[in-house]
Amino acid sequence: MISVDFFKQGMRRLAAGVCVVTTLDEGRRTGLVATSVTSFSADPPSLLVCVNRSSASHDAVSRSGIFCVNILSHSDADFALLFSSAATREEAFASRSWRELETGAPVLADAVASFDCRIIKQEPFRSHTIFVGEIMDTLLPNRDIEPLVYMGGSYMTTSRRQPRQRELAMVDRIGFSDL
Amino acid sequence: MISVDFFKQGMRRLAAGVCVVTTLDEGRRTGLVATSVTSFSADPPSLLVCVNRSSASHDAVSRSGIFCVNILSHSDADFALLFSSAATREEAFASRSWRELETGAPVLADAVASFDCRIIKQEPFRSHTIFVGEIMDTLLPNRDIEPLVYMGGSYMTTSRRQPRQRELAMVDRIGFSDL
Numbered sequence: 091m092i093s094v095d096f097f098k099q100g101m102r103r104l105a106a107g108v109c110v111v112t113t114l115d116e117g118r119r120t121g122l123v124a125t126s127v128t129s130f131s132a133d134p135p136s137l138l139v140c141v142n143r144s145s146a147s148h149d150a151v152s153r154s155g156i157f158c159v160n161i162l163s164h165s166d167a168d169f170a171l172l173f174s175s176a177a178t179r180e181e182a183f184a185s186r187s188w189r190e191l192e193t194g195a196p197v198l199a200d201a202v203a204s205f206d207c208r209i210i211k212q213e214p215f216r217s218h219t220i221f222v223g224e225i226m227d228t229l230l231p232n233r234d235i236e237p238l239v240y241m242g243g244s245y246m247t248t249s250r251r252q253p254r255q256r257e258l259a260m261v262d263r264i265g266f267s268d269l
Numbered sequence: 270m271i272s273v274d275f276f277k278q279g280m281r282r283l284a285a286g287v288c289v290v291t292t293l294d295e296g297r298r299t300g301l302v303a304t305s306v307t308s309f310s311a312d313p314p315s316l317l318v319c320v321n322r323s324s325a326s327h328d329a330v331s332r333s334g335i336f337c338v339n340i341l342s343h344s345d346a347d348f349a350l351l352f353s354s355a356a357t358r359e360e361a362f363a364s365r366s367w368r369e370l371e372t373g374a375p376v377l378a379d380a381v382a383s384f385d386c387r388i389i390k391q392e393p394f395r396s397h398t399i400f401v402g403e404i405m406d407t408l409l410p411n412r413d414i415e416p417l418v419y420m421g422g423s424y425m426t427t428s429r430r431q432p433r434q435r436e437l438a439m440v441d442r443i444g445f446s447d448l
Contacts, residue, residue, distance in 0.1 A: 091404070091405065092314050092405070092406060093314075094312075096314075097311055098311070099409060100407045100409055101308040101316070103381045103416065104308065104382070104416075105284060105286040105418045106284065106285060107282075107420075109283075126309075126317075127283065127307070128283075128285065128304070128306070128317075128319060129319075130305070130319055131319075131321075131396045131397050132273045132277070133273075133395065134270055135271050135276035137280070138307075138319060140308075142310075161282055202282045203282040211394055213392055213399070216310055216315075217310045218310050220317070220399060222394060225270075225271055226270065227271060228271050237283075237420060239284045239418065241416060
């Protein structure tokens with residue numbers, strides 16, 4: 091087994107989109123900032139998020155059975171900071187526009203993309219719970235999709251590589267063919 | 270429920286590091302290209318990967334109980350293409366240098382980072398299996414860590430944002446504090 095420091099140093103090299111996961115706690119809006127979101131399956135369309143069981147919003151997600159994953163854009167670093175602390179989360183909610191789709195979980199009106207989910211599996215394991223959410227509805231604002239990316243211990247944006255035919259072909263093969 | 274096309278269109282907006290997941294199939298090297306890798310917990314240091322049950326390497330991962338996650342660098346797009354097809358996977362293995370750490374799963378010698386894992390949980394659910402691997406050893410080559418990122422239907426690299434104190438503070442709070 092490796093040390094926690096070495097683990098963190100390694101995992102910081104895994105690039106990940108930064109998301110705000112929202113839910114309702116007996117009607118009150120709450121949520122967390124997460125980088126542990128990944129697509130799960132196309133049948134049914136679903137995604138997965140890992141939440142620390144000691145996180146303040148864990149039980150609300152678990153009890154409500156719903157959550158919305160909102161992918162943040164490159165301009166959302168300050169918003170994510172506000173959202174990440176319980177003390178300023180209400181301020182974060184108040185600072186932006188929100189919608190509702192199918193489940194009633196708060197949907198950030200201008201996220202890069204939002205996925206409104208109903209939980210179809212909860213799997214507690216050690217410190218975390220794995221939530222799989224069936225995507226009931228999706229909001230894809232028609233705008234620049236440059237996301238906020240966490241990598242190497244800081245925030246990054248993405249820059250497109252030179253398009254090359256082999257790479258484009260490859261996207262078809264590895265991107266979501268595995269779903 | 271949303272359409273599969275709409276689902277894929279949405280999930281393409283979630284940036285993800287591109288990884289090669291390797292294992293041994295009765296001693297023979299095999300694996301798959303995956304973007305569905307995320308950190309899981311710091312206690313014990315562990316990560317999670319979702320693998321389609323119809324993937325050729327799924328059963329080898331499941332049976333062997335070991336895998337290695339190798340994070341690809343920005344220059345590895347061609348390698349990922351080779352690795353993604355069973356027909357050229359041996360060629361992909363032959364084209365690079367590999368090592369062994371604790372488990373014996375193939376470790377790419379010059380990945381951005383490699384995590385050698387022993388499976389501590391396998392959770393089949395619908396089309397996929399969720400594998401949680403305890404990280405037995407990690408290889409962090411001392412070099413540029415610019416990764417290959419999949420987003421928006423193509424490969425990207427990351428570009429560092431202007432460092433700002435609030436963002437750096439935020440990294441501490443949301444990066445891996447949730448682990």
